Amino acid sequence: MRHILLLLLLIVVLSGNLAHASDPKGTETLNTQPEFPVDYVWVLVCGFLVFFMQAGFAMVEAGFCRSKNTTNLLSKNLIDFVVASLVFFAVGYGFLKGKDIGGFIGSGHWFLLGESYDVGIYLDFFWQLVFCGTAATIVSGAVAERLKFSAYLVYTLFVSLFIYPVYAHWVWGGGWLSRLPFGVGHVDFAGSGVVHAVGGLVGLAGAMVLGPRFGKYGKDGKPRAIPGHNLALAALGTFILWFGWFGFNPGSTFSAHHLRIAMVAVNTNLAAASGALTTLLLIYAKTHKWDLGMTLNGTLGGLVAVTAPCAWIEAWAAVVIGAVAGLLVVGGVEFLESRGIDDPVGAVSVHGINGLWGLLSVGLFADGTYGLYSLEPPYVTGLLYGGGAGQLLAQLVGIGTVAAWGFGLGYVLFKVMDLSFGIRVLPEEELRGLDLYEHGTPAYPEFTTHRMFVGS
């Protein structure tokens, strides 16, 4: 711990920007850019909405899992934003938005000191932080009901310190992916890839290293349903996430002066609706039941997929993108289960698979009417709007990169932790619930019995 502190201090000193501040009062910024207040308010309010998505994730995960693990899931969803806030402030933001080094990593802004003591930097920091927190919290769903709390603490540290900021630098910090010589370079408007695919794929790695929950597979090897304990919480969480997404996507213009925010909001909503309806009808065709749980997943899948293209497409494309997302959620859940991968809340299908689909869809549907967070050219144009295959190619490179980076580093992280101190709770702890053993606090202390009818 002391070495880490010394190292961080050294970085701060070497960066040599402790000397003077930029515009901590904001008066200079206001004088030179008198139109900025509306943009600041826009970005901050949208950022507050994105923060509230933490509550959405907490409710979805708690609702989709069993009551005996509720305290554990709520604790994990709280602590990942806590750790991300501090780590991202200290170092992560510097890796993302600091001065670019070779297209790979940023350097600067350490501890928001010196030059970074500036209203514009603080605004940008807050915006980037809530996104980092979102990526981190996605993983808790995929590893739910069996990952040690201590392992989650370490995981959160590394994701918000390194895995997320470095990849985000490649796309949003001026790194190599944004400078690809195809199309306008790899683009990801609000983070289908940067936030959701990273979270979903690290989650996939975690679920694979952990193995399935006890009782997920019968003696015949067939997957079984482990029903969640509260669909009311899961539905509330989905509504909160949907609401939060109206900050996540439209706020990513980073300017209220881009009236394009209206298109972004409409596209975001349409993809959610189309993802939900597709999933509902698909499961009805298979089971003749109107399945709420999977429909909630389909809603979120649509939202994830439209996150990358939302500013660059027309409304009809958002409907198509959402519909494909619904198919991918259902197909993804079944495929993963058939491969022995237990993802209790469907996080890998919703965020991982649809994050990649969102990146791809930009290369198809971008219509050339909006630029790189700018009203000026270059505009983003996909295959179907005469942009040729360039943008699609840039998106494919990004897909391969995020898959390798997120899944690869995630796998190494969970594997190293597992070999060094073990990441899975003991079998009896898993059976009785993590709440009792890891936290000492059952979420529903008046329910004293947990019936276990896990047979065959």
Place this chain on the structure above:
Amino acid sequence: MVKLETIVREERVAEVVAALEQCGYPGVTMYPVEGRGSQKGLVEQFRGRKYEIPFLPKIKLEVVIRDEDYERVVEAIIAAARTGEIGDGKIFACPIADVVRIRTGERKEAAL
């Protein structure tokens, strides 16, 4: 004397208790129970996948009656509990050797 252990649907409990009272037996003991009969539980589904609930919630009512009331009470319970669908429940009857009212020390039928 006969003890009737009657397993009924939760939503029929009020009718059965009223019927017993009509027959002159206001005193009854109830237990929430779980079990299954020929319907073998329930199938539910979660996120597209079906699963079985092996036991269904039912209510067990216990009442001890005089031998001569047996047919009348059984008919009354059937009338109150029956829907005609699978899952209406069962009545188990067994002889009772003695009954003691603790407050007064009365025995047998006087204690009912």
